[in-house]
Amino acid sequence: GAGVSQSPSNKVTEKGKDVELRCDPISGHTALYWYRQRLGQGLEFLIYFQGNSAPDKSGLPSDRFSAERTGESVSTLTIQRTQQEDSAVYLCASSVDRNTEAFFGQGTRLTVV
Amino acid sequence: QQQVKQSPQSLIVQKGGISIINCAYENTAFDYFPWYQQFPGKGPALLIAIRPDVSEKKEGRFTISFNKSAKQFSLHIMDSQPGDSATYFCAASPSGEQGAQKLVFGQGTRLTINP
Incomplete structure (x- = not known):
C-alpha cells in the first residue's frame, strides 16, 4: 500500500476485555515499531520487530501486552484484560530497515470504559 | 537517562515570525x-533530522541547530505560516543492535x- 495502515481507527472496549490492534506496514519494510501516545504526551516506544522477530520488547508496559508479526508483514498488538490506563492512541511505524526513516x-x- | 525534555509545551507565533522549539537530552549514546x-x-x-557530526541542518524554512557539548537541539521555523500549526515532537535514538x-x-x- 501507499502508507502504513492501521485498523481499527477507533476502538471502544469495556474494562477487562481483550483487544487486538492491527498494523499493515509499507510493503518491503523489514522494521516495524509500535508506540503508544497518551493524551497530551509524547510517544512511548513499545516494541520493535526486525522481520518476524522482536529483538526489543523493552517498552511493553506489562505482561498483558503482546505483539506478533507474520510474513514479515502484518503485525498485531494484543492487550489482554484492558484497563482504563490503557486508553491511548497506539501508533505503528515501519522502515526499510532499522537505520532508515520510520513512517x-x-x-x-x-x-477503555 | 532515556528522557528527552522539550519546551515550550505550547507556542503562539504571528504569521511571518520565527518559531523556536528546544529539546535537551542526557544519553550520550543518542546519535x-x-x-x-x-x-x-x-x-507523526x-x-x-540531524546527526551529531554537523551543528546545523536546513531544509527550506526549517532548521535544526545542534549543540553537542550542551546536549541540546532546537527547531527553527522561519517565516511561520498558519499551515505550520501542528504539534511538533523532537526525538532521539541510539545507534546499535537494538534498533536505530x-x-x-x-x-x-x-x-x-x-x-
Whole structure:
C-alpha cells in the first residue's frame, strides 16, 4: 500500500476485555515499531520487530501486552484484560530497515470504559 | 537517562515570525535527532533530522541547530505560516543492535500560527 495502515481507527472496549490492534506496514519494510501516545504526551516506544522477530520488547508496559508479526508483514498488538490506563492512541511505524526513516500510520484510538 | 525534555509545551507565533522549539537530552549514546510534525488525527511525519557530526541542518524554512557539548537541539521555523500549526515532537535514538529507530520522544509542542 501507499502508507502504513492501521485498523481499527477507533476502538471502544469495556474494562477487562481483550483487544487486538492491527498494523499493515509499507510493503518491503523489514522494521516495524509500535508506540503508544497518551493524551497530551509524547510517544512511548513499545516494541520493535526486525522481520518476524522482536529483538526489543523493552517498552511493553506489562505482561498483558503482546505483539506478533507474520510474513514479515502484518503485525498485531494484543492487550489482554484492558484497563482504563490503557486508553491511548497506539501508533505503528515501519522502515526499510532499522537505520532508515520510520513512517507512521494514523494510529488506533483505544478507549477503555 | 532515556528522557528527552522539550519546551515550550505550547507556542503562539504571528504569521511571518520565527518559531523556536528546544529539546535537551542526557544519553550520550543518542546519535540521531529527528523532528516530527503531527496534525490532529494523523500520525507523526518526519520533518527534518540531524546527526551529531554537523551543528546545523536546513531544509527550506526549517532548521535544526545542534549543540553537542550542551546536549541540546532546537527547531527553527522561519517565516511561520498558519499551515505550520501542528504539534511538533523532537526525538532521539541510539545507534546499535537494538534498533536505530528506537525513538525517545519529547513531550511535544503545540504550535499555533496566528494569521
